[in-house]
Amino acid sequence: MDHARLTRFFEAWNAHDVDTIVSYFTSDGAYLASIGPDDGGTEFRGLAEIRRGVAAFLGSYPDAHYTELRLGFDGDRAFASWTFAGTPAGGQPITYRGVDLFEFEGDLITLKDAYRKERAAPIGS
Numbered sequence: 001m002d003h004a005r006l007t008r009f010f011e012a013w014n015a016h017d018v019d020t021i022v023s024y025f026t027s028d029g030a031y032l033a034s035i036g037p038d039d040g041g042t043e044f045r046g047l048a049e050i051r052r053g054v055a056a057f058l059g060s061y062p063d064a065h066y067t068e069l070r071l072g073f074d075g076d077r078a079f080a081s082w083t084f085a086g087t088p089a090g091g092q093p094i095t096y097r098g099v100d101l102f103e104f105e106g107d108l109i110t111l112k113d114a115y116r117k118e119r120a121a122p123i124g125s
Helices: 003-014 018-023 047-060
Strands: 027-033 043-047 064-076 077-086 093-104 108-116
Touching: 003 064, 003 077, 018 047, 027 047, 043 047, 043 093
Parallel strands: 027 108
Antiparallel strands: 027 043, 064 077, 077 093, 093 108
């Protein structure tokens, strides 16, 4: 995996191109969403589940897009920091900052683990 290829992966998210997004993963890859009931958020493992998770996320935000992308690499791992913006169905537009942690086999993703900042009352208030 390299900078240009991982940038194209995020371009596929901005284009809502589920097939292209899924094509970046290994057959046994995992997408760990930033929210959900498990310690890993909501965990999608294997291509069929990754497809379901990506489609569900993008379907929840018809105008979803990522900006301010920054990438860093260390061997077969990388991080991506970004700003997400989107409008949930029937809701108000939202933005938040987040980070994805990646692991790779060659030029394919074995793990995409997403984290984001939640808006809430300040700590200690």
